[in-house]
Amino acid sequence: MAQSDVKARIGSVQNIRKITRAMEMVSAARLRKAEDRASSLRPYADALRRMTRQAAAAAGAGELQSQPVLRTHEQENTVGLVLVTADRGLAGAFNSQILRAGLNRAAELESEGKKVVFYASGRRGVSSLTFRNKELTGQYTGFTDAPKASNASDIADDLVAGFVDDKIDRVEVFYNSYVSPLVQEVRQETLLPLAAASVVGDDDAAEEPEEETTGPKAMVEYEPDDPAELLAELVPEFVQVSLLRALLESAASEHGARMTAMRNASENAADVIKNLTLAMNRARQADITQEIMEIVAGAEALN
Incomplete structure (x- = not known):
């Protein structure tokens, strides 16, 4: 040569x-803000999850069928998968690992005879699923690097409406949970129905510190008096906050992955x-x- x-x-x-090097410095500056936003939401999300769990326990399994948003569908024929990706690439395996996890789950559900519809957040997810000729019921772009509560609300409204109208029987979300700039873990959570959601599962109960068996305990009063009515108000909020947390965790993971890449x-x-x-x-x-x-x-x- x-x-x-x-x-x-x-x-x-x-x-x-x-x-x-310029992109690395930009991502490093944005990462700090994204970390702060994600960490500040965690206490509220955990408190809402505990409140929803307590109300579900007080309502009992029978009363969970009294409200459309609470009831479990007799058959889960259609499952909605929410894939939280980024609007941009150049972030290593950040987007590909979410798409791989979502597509593997879709193949598993389809092998059981169930229909799968996708809700994609981020242009990378939308373009990849469109290229693979997957059915996209919802697509949300333009905010993945700095998501807001209104963005999570838009997705949550579509999911809850689809569930109440019997268009989808189950909702699962896949996103990158932020651990460090070098490590992002793919997480899968069930949002609907409430009985199958992680909010009432054993995993979340195990995460909470054990309560003292002796001494005074707090007495919980519900307004309205019926816990099922309270749950009907809490579940849409739970879905929205869970999605906002997923979006914020994903944003922090995106900046960390891009900085490292x-x-x-x-x-x-x-x-x-x-x-x-x-x-x-x-x-x-x-x-x-x-x-x-x-x-x-x-x-x-x-x-």
Whole structure:
């Protein structure tokens, strides 16, 4: 390869490195804000989950069928899968692992004879599912890097309406849970029906600290008096807050994954520049050696 070609490649790689370093710094700045938003919502989401669990326990299994939003459908013929992805790529396996988990779950449900409809948050999820000819009942884009409560409310309204109207019999959500900039875990949660949701499951109960068996305990009073009526008001709020938490966790995971991916890209670009520089120096030395040999050969010919 000629020296001019190597120089051109070094220049292009240096330009790419500048872009990746700038994207890394932008993601690092946004990550801090996303972490704060996700962590600030967790106490409220946990408190709402505990309240919903207590009301469900007080209502009992029979009363859960008294309200359309609470009842469990006799047959789960149609399952809605909510995939929380990003509007942009360049974030490593952030989007692909959510799509892989959702598609694997869809294949599992379809093998059981059930129909699967998708709700996709983020352009990457929408485009990938559209490319695979999957049925998209809802698509939500333009906010994944900084989601708001109104965005979660839009998705929750569609899910609750579909469940109440018997268009879907079960709702599951897949999202990246933020652990650290290097680690994002794919989480799957059931939102509807309430009886199958993680809010009333053993897993959540195990996460809470054990209550003291002795001493005074708080007495819970419900307004309205019927816990089932209270649940009918709590469930849409529970779905909305659960989705908002998923969106915020996903946003933090996105920025962390992109920061890590861009850092790795910058380091790889530095290695490429180093190797190309060595190759250019070897080519220059070879040219100089060739010129010296030609000069010496010409001098010997004159003598």
